[in-house]
Amino acid sequence: MYITCLDVEGVLVPEIWIAFAEASGIPELKKTTRDEPDYDKLMRWRLGILKEHGLGLKEIQATIEKIDPLPGAREFLDELRTFSQVILISDTFTEFAAPLMKKLGYPTLFCNSLEVADNGEITGFKMRVEQSKLTTVKALQSIGFETIASGDSYNDLGMIQASKAGFLFRSTDKIKADYPQIPAYETYEELLGAIKKAMEEK
């Protein structure tokens, strides 16, 4: 029995922090793990910036509501869900992703969560589990699923390589060159076809 595990940012929706930095007019929020590899440190810095600008969860969600999924993502996901169970796995936070999940027809999303005070201030965050993508795929395998996985980044490689079938989607030239054995696709049509084909192989 197959289940498809998809990365979210870069695959179905834009990178949320970058889109948020643009939509909110706070360019320094474009800083990513490329600039600050310590994720915990990066997140605390981001929360500090949000607080500085007086942005609580409500204001942030209002801005994220203006961000749209990538063109064709909803149609891709709608079609995929007719023939495969699908879990989205992301390192983002439920509360940030919520407006985008609504636009995608509420697929199931496994990600992290924020700690929010009664006044709406984001006071902290809680990561669901270490190496969330690989760990989640392994847990699904432990309950009888064969997994198919796709993503665009380094942190997707674990789940892609641990799966029965795995695909890069709109990845970087560097990753594609470093992992030539992983099929790499650029369009939803190609990815849909590859998932279908993998499910037919019994």
Next chain:
Amino acid sequence: MYITCLDVEGVLVPEIWIAFAEASGIPELKKTTRDEPDYDKLMRWRLGILKEHGLGLKEIQATIEKIDPLPGAREFLDELRTFSQVILISDTFTEFAAPLMKKLGYPTLFCNSLEVADNGEITGFKMRVEQSKLTTVKALQSIGFETIASGDSYNDLGMIQASKAGFLFRSTDKIKADYPQIPAYETYEELLGAIKKAMEEK
């Protein structure tokens, strides 16, 4: 981080074999695990009856398409999915459940799968995992989720009791009497309220 795990038959849709027996006019298919406690034996007997009547997967799905979710189930699920991740866990088969999942807006379903020959004949079945409900809930807990579970039958008690919060829904008088410590609800409104309340307790 919470995730809600719901039983399907009796909670969101009618008992599929019973509804199918009625819709197809094959009353003997109403036989359940109450009559034949050996599930494997029961399923093989059911597949024999289907073959006898010349019913392949296509014909069965056409009949199941006539069955509707329980009144209010779609609205309940739509509302629940706005504030909680949801996994449906069922002992039925993906291929039988598919027409009903479409009517429910394609929630994520963890169940079993059929083996189908090229001519459409159902030749066998594959159970995903032993004690699928409890095992699935435990796997979700192992990747950082706190689970909330609800169901109507004996085979739901494991996941209900292993969860942070668990509720009986439209259960039998016998189960409700035997497990008075488990809150029991009859309406979707009550169940929705109980899930919301459980998620607010941190």
